[in-house]
Structure formats: structure tokens, C-alpha cells
Amino acid sequence: MEFVAPESLSEALCDAWRRLHAAHCGHEAVCSGPDFFATLVETQPEDRLTVAVGYCGDNSAAVCALAPLRMRIQAFDPHGLSAYLLRRPMRIWAVLGSDPLLDPHSPAAHMLPGFLCGLEQAPGKFDALELQALEVASPTWNAIMHSGDVRKRFFVYTPNGIRNCHQTPLPDTHETYLAQFPRKKRYNLARQLRLIAENLGGLPEVVPHADTASIDALIDAVKRIGGSERLLLSKAEYAALGKKGLLLNFVVRVGDEPIAVILGIPSGSIYRLNKLIYTQRLAPYSPGTSTLHMMNEWFIADGRFKLVDFGFGEPARTYSSSNRTVRRARVLLLRRTFGNRMLLMVHRGIVALEMTGRKIAQRSRIFVDSIQSKKKDP
Numbered sequence: 001m002e003f004v005a006p007e008s009l010s011e012a013l014c015d016a017w018r019r020l021h022a023a024h025c026g027h028e029a030v031c032s033g034p035d036f037f038a039t040l041v042e043t044q045p046e047d048r049l050t051v052a053v054g055y056c057g058d059n060s061a062a063v064c065a066l067a068p069l070r071m072r073i074q075a076f077d078p079h080g081l082s083a084y085l086l087r088r089p090m091r092i093w094a095v096l097g098s099d100p101l102l103d104p105h106s107p108a109a110h111m112l113p114g115f116l117c118g119l120e121q122a123p124g125k126f127d128a129l130e131l132q133a134l135e136v137a138s139p140t141w142n143a144i145m146h147s148g149d150v151r152k153r154f155f156v157y158t159p160n161g162i163r164n165c166h167q168t169p170l171p172d173t174h175e176t177y178l179a180q181f182p183r184k185k186r187y188n189l190a191r192q193l194r195l196i197a198e199n200l201g202g203l204p205e206v207v208p209h210a211d212t213a214s215i216d217a218l219i220d221a222v223k224r225i226g227g228s229e230r231l232l233l234s235k236a237e238y239a240a241l242g243k244k245g246l247l248l249n250f251v252v253r254v255g256d257e258p259i260a261v262i263l264g265i266p267s268g269s270i271y272r273l274n275k276l277i278y279t280q281r282l283a284p285y286s287p288g289t290s291t292l293h294m295m296n297e298w299f300i301a302d303g304r305f306k307l308v309d310f311g312f313g314e315p316a317r318t319y320s321s322s323n324r325t326v327r328r329a330r331v332l333l334l335r336r337t338f339g340n341r342m343l344l345m346v347h348r349g350i351v352a353l354e355m356t357g358r359k360i361a362q363r364s365r366i367f368v369d370s371i372q373s374k375k376k377d378p
Contacts, residue, residue, distance in 0.1 A: 001118040003069075004051045006041045013053065016063040020101035027165075027309040028133055030246065030267035032097025037068045039240035044070070050093075050123055054115045056106065065115045067100040069093045069122060072130070076343060077159045082350050086343070090127040092332075093119070098131040099140045112143035113150055120153050120335070127340065129154070129333040133311065136162055136327040144331060154333035155340055159347060164325040168292075168308040174300050181321045192290045200254040200281065204290075206298040209249045212242040221251045221258035227277040231263060241265070250298070252278075252291055260291045269306040271299065 004013065014034055021033045030036050040049055054065035072092045075083060100115055119129055134141055144150055171177050178186055197203045209218045215238045222232060233241075241247040248271070252260035260278035264271055278287040299305045312328070334340040 001052060001054045001115070001121070003121070003123050004053055006037075006046050006049050006051075009051065013051075013063065017051075017066055017101070020063065020066055020103060023104045024097075024099070024101050025268060026097070026099065026135070027167075027267060027270055027272060027311075028097045028099070029270075030097075030265055030272070032068060032099065032101055035244040036246060037096065039237065039244055039246065040070060042240040043234070043237045047071075047124070052100075052115075052119055052122065054111070054118065056103070064103040064106045065100055065111055067115070067119070068096040069119075070096055071124070071126070077347060079160060080350075081354050082159075082347060085350055086347065091125060092128050092130045093122050093126050094130045094132060095119075098134045099138065102139075112139060113147035116140075116143060116147070116333070117149050117153050119333075127335060127337075131331040131333075133165070133328045134331045136329060141331075144333070150333070153336065155336060155344060157332045157334060157344055158329040159332060160330055162327050162329045163312050164314060165312055165328050166310045166314075166323045166325055168296060168310075168322050169324065170296060170299050170306050170308065172300070172303075174297055177296060177300055177322075185321065188286075189289070189293050192285045193293075196254070196259075196282065196285050196290060199285075200257070200259065202254045204252050204254050204259060204294060206294050207251045207253055208298070209251060210242075210247055212239045212247070215239065215242075218249055218251060218261070221261050222277065224258050225261060225277055225279045227261065231275050231277065250295060252294060260287065262291065262295055266305070267309075269304065271305045271308050273308055273310050 017034045021029070024032065037049070037051070048071035050069050052065075052067045052069060053063055056062040056064040070093070072094050073089050074092060076086050076088075076090055077083065100112065102111060102115075122129070131140065131144075134144075144156055150156065171180075178189075181189070193204070209215070215235055218238075219229070219232060219235075222229065232238075238247060246265055248266050249264065250262040251258050252262070258279070259282055260276065262273065263275040263277075264273040266272075276288065276291055278291055282290070296308065299308065334344070
């Protein structure tokens with residue numbers, strides 16, 4: 001294995017990278033590709049980027065495994081009580097795409113543990129490796145969870161546990177898409193869109209923003225809706241994505257007024273949705289459901305995408321008619337140091353404390369509700 005700096009990437013290595021990436025699919029496949037990495041090279045410090053390359057046996061020219069890495073300096077766990085108590089930033093090499101790229105003609109199960117162990121030699125001082133959204137039971141998951149060699153070199157930890165991620169498969173026609181819903185659901189969708197048109201002064205329209213000329217309009221739409229600019233990338237990052245054909249966001253408008261913004265990135269036939277924001281004027285009309293319905297209608301008409309992936313999180317409604325769930329986890333491979341061992345112990349204690357607090361709060365609510373119901377009884 002070797003680690004190649006961005007400025008040292010040869011054309012032959014890039015060709016091998018494209019070959020491996022072409023055989024890869026998944027919700028984060030776009031992030032492991034050379035085009036996405038090129039946007040990072042253009043917008044990020046180069047000392048925070050490297051490419052891990054694994055070669056086949058004695059053949060130093062045959063690339064059989066590859067993983068682009070990006071250095072992040074971030075909190076161990078930015079969620080809940082841990083975000084306030086564990087503020088010391090860590091230096092983390094993130095494996096872009098969460099899955100290393102492997103030669104499909106090589107024995108992947110045999111190669112993966114050794115390749116993951118080799119990442120321990122990544123350049124610079126760092127605390128951990130991160131696989132941000134690794135699918136449970138995938139080859140990489142199995143290699144990490146069942147390899148003694150990996151566990152000898154790292155503490156394997158999922159700080160937020162295993163979580164559900166929702167996906168919406170997209171059929172070929174809008175009629176087929178609607179047919180999967182019960183009659184009442186179809187009626188409510190039509191009613192919500194009609195009410196939006198009646199009360200906001202016109203029919204809503206989904207407008208794609210897929211080139212650099214539309215970046216200012218996208219940023220302006222977010223501001224007018226009242227969304228935080230922290231949800232957005234910089235203009236330079238959007239411009240770099242646009243050059244590689246990876247820029248695709250949406251503004252839902254009624255006339256000239258933006259009412260919702262959809263932020264995401266195309267990943268082959270999958271659209272990765274990162275954030276949906278909407279104006280408070282939409283609040284009475286089930287804005288999440290209405291906006292997603294309009295977006296899915298656009299996707300089906302466009303024909304490029306077969307799946308919308310929503311990442312981590314449970315929606316307020318189950319969407320059982322249209323959605324399916326997959327299980328993923330943020331996996332950290334922490335170097336076996338005394339400091340990391342203590343960090344894991346403290347984090348586990350904080351998580352246990354939070355769970356106890358939630359149970360006490362839930363029991364208290366149940367108790368208060370029972371007292372109030374008794375008071376209401378004649």
C-alpha cells in the first residue's frame with residue numbers, strides 16, 4: 001500500500017481509479033470518485049487529502065484497492081450531551097464514500113481486512129479513521145466487525161449506534177408512483193398542492209439549479225426562505241461541483257417567490273438528499289410531504305434517477321407506502337492509544353446517562369398524564 005498526495009496522482013493511477021469506481025455503486029459512491037475528489041483538491045488544503053492505494057501482490061502496477069481520504073478536524077460526537085462535554089477536536093481521516101473501492105475480480109473478502117489495517121499508516125498525526133455512513137452487513141462492515149487483525153490495530157466504535165436510513169425507489173411513471181399510495185393519501189396529496197396554489201398565488205414549480213450561473217439564485221432563495229447559510233457550501237465549492245457535473249439542487253417556486261429549497265448531490269442513479277428547507281408559509285400544508293412529492297415527480301419525469309436516499313434520520317411519518325429503510329452506522333476506527341480508550345469510556349458513560357434521563361422523563365410524563373386523566377374523571 002502507498003499513500004499518494006493529490007499533486008502526485010499520475011494519469012495511470014487516475015485511470016485505475018476510474019475503473020474501480022465504475023464498478024462501484026451505492027448511496028455515497030459519488031464521494032469516492034475521482035471527479036468529487038478533484039473538487040476537494042480545488043477547494044481544500046492539499047495536506048488534508050490523500051489517496052490510499054493497494055496493489056495486487058508483487059505487481060506494483062496493478063491497483064486492486066483504493067480509498068480517497070480527507071482529513072477532518074471535528075468533535076468526537078457532535079450530537080446530544082456529548083457535543084457539550086467532549087469538545088476537544090480530533091484529527092480524523094474520513095474514508096470518502098465509506099467503502100474502499102475494490103477490484104471486482106479480486107477476492108474482496110480476503111483483501112479488505114488487510115487494506116483497512118494498512119490505513120493505520122495514513123500520513124500525519126491522526127486519532128481515528130471514519131466511515132461516515134457504512135451499511136450494515138456490507139463487505140466492509142463484515143470485514144471490520146469480524147476481523148481480528150482490524151481490532152488488534154483499532155478500537156472499533158459506532159458512537160451513534162445503528163440507525164435507519166430511508167430511501168424512495170422511483171418507478172418509471174408518475175402514475176405508477178401514485179398507484180402505490182392508498183386512495184386517501186392520493187386525495188390528500190392533491191388537496192395539499194391545490195391549497196398551496198390557492199393560498200400562495202399560483203402553482204408551485206420545481207426549478208433545478210445545476211450550473212454555476214445559478215449559484216447566486218440558490219443562495220438568495222435560502223436567505224429569502226429564512227434558512228441558515230450554514231446549510232450551504234461556499235460559492236467556490238458549488239462552482240467546483242458544477243465543473244464536474246455534480247451540482248444539482250432545487251428551488252420550489254410560486255411565481256418569483258421561493259417556498260422551498262432541496263439540497264443534495266447526484267450519485268449515479270441515486271440522488272442523495274442532504275437537506276430540505278421551506279418557508280413558514282407552507283406550514284399549514286404538510287410542507288415536507290408536499291415538497292418531496294413535487295421533487296419525486298420531477299425526478300420521474302427527468303428519468304435519470306431510480307432512487308432518492310435521505311441519509312440518517314426518521315421522518316415524522318413512516319411513509320411506508322413509498323419508502324424502504326436500510327441500516328447504516330457511523331463507524332470510527334480509533335487508534336489504540338490510552339487517550340482514545342479513556343474517550344470511549346467517557347462517551348459510553350454519557351450515552352448511558354442520556355438514556356437513563358430519557359427513561360425517567362418518559363415515566364414522569366406517563367405519571368403526570370395518569371394524574372391529569374384521573375382529575376378529569378367525574
